[in-house]
Amino acid sequence: MRKVAFNNMIEPIRRNLKFRLSKDNADDWNPAGVPFTQFMNALSIFFPAGERFFIESIRNYRDQIEDEQLKKDIHQFIGQEAMHTREHMVYNQALIDAGFPVDTYMNRVEKLLKVVQKTTPKHVQLAVTMALEHLTASLGEVLLKEPAIMEGSEENFKNVWSWHAMEEIEHKGVAFDVWTSVMPQTPYSYFVRVTIHVIAQVIFWSLVIPFHINLVRKSTKDVGIKDWYKCHQYLWTKPGALRKIMLELVQYFRPGFHPWQNDNRYLFENIEKFAEQANNNYEKQAA
Numbered sequence: 001m002r003k004v005a006f007n008n009m010i011e012p013i014r015r016n017l018k019f020r021l022s023k024d025n026a027d028d029w030n031p032a033g034v035p036f037t038q039f040m041n042a043l044s045i046f047f048p049a050g051e052r053f054f055i056e057s058i059r060n061y062r063d064q065i066e067d068e069q070l071k072k073d074i075h076q077f078i079g080q081e082a083m084h085t086r087e088h089m090v091y092n093q094a095l096i097d098a099g100f101p102v103d104t105y106m107n108r109v110e111k112l113l114k115v116v117q118k119t120t121p122k123h124v125q126l127a128v129t130m131a132l133e134h135l136t137a138s139l140g141e142v143l144l145k146e147p148a149i150m151e152g153s154e155e156n157f158k159n160v161w162s163w164h165a166m167e168e169i170e171h172k173g174v175a176f177d178v179w180t181s182v183m184p185q186t187p188y189s190y191f192v193r194v195t196i197h198v199i200a201q202v203i204f205w206s207l208v209i210p211f212h213i214n215l216v217r218k219s220t221k222d223v224g225i226k227d228w229y230k231c232h233q234y235l236w237t238k239p240g241a242l243r244k245i246m247l248e249l250v251q252y253f254r255p256g257f258h259p260w261q262n263d264n265r266y267l268f269e270n271i272e273k274f275a276e277q278a279n280n281n282y283e284k285q286a287a
């Protein structure tokens with residue numbers, strides 16, 4: 001069994017957090033306006049089915065893992081992703097209740113991932129998870145490094161994204177460590193890893209874009225050119241979230257790549273305090 005190079009660096013922890021996400025501000029919870037808010041909402045559509053897929057693809061290999069620390073990490077990874085799935089169901093339900101056809105879009109994602117599960121070998125499914133986990137960790141990093149993106153947002157939507165971003169970083173090495181544990185490091189495994197990375201990103205973004213545009217079109221709020229400009233700024237120029245993650249996505253092609261070569265643990269150093277506050281908020285808002 002190959003030694004897991006970066007294991008033991010971080011042990012993810014499952015945190016059972018809940019957020020009260022209301023349909024009333026579901027399409028304009030970010031002060032940048034409807035287009036940027038709906039961009040984030042379009043990402044949320046993917047999480048319930050996507051994260052169930054991640055869990056399954058790692059479960060497929062759980063019995064082959066001998067490293068005790070990695071076994072624990074897998075257990076916590078599954079716990080974290082299950083909590084994310086649950087809260088993004090709440091999030092997506094708020095969008096459905098607000099009149100957006102998010103259930104139809106979620107079904108589309110689910111069907112696509114079922115096809116992947118039925119038609120591809122297990123190591124390809126693990127490679128899909130690994131590639132998309134790199135994407136979610138990269139998105140999480142930019143969200144936390146650029147607080148201006150969430151500044152002034154409705155508190156609960158801001159918090160659900162902050163929590164998810166922190167935990168995506170916290171468990172970013174798990175799928176990769178499973179891969180290096182079960183796949184011999186050969187030119188073939190490198191080829192699968194990078195090819196699936198390209199295919200997964202192309203398919204993912206080719207779904208995000210129409211979902212995003214349709215969600216904006218279906219908004220009952222006024223959307224002007226200024227709002228689109230602001231969305232463009234946030235994504236491509238200032239702070240340019242997508243431009244910034246491009247650099248991270250390119251890193252993935254390096255033969256010796258590992259997610260923890262980018263040591264950004266500081267981005268979730270206050271997570272326990274954050275979790276306590278989130279729990280308090282949830283209780284307080286019930287009263």
Ligand SMILES: [Fe+2]
Binds near residue numbers: 080081084164168
């Ligand atoms: Fe997640």
Ligand SMILES: [Fe+2]
Binds near residue numbers: 133136171
């Ligand atoms: Fe994840």
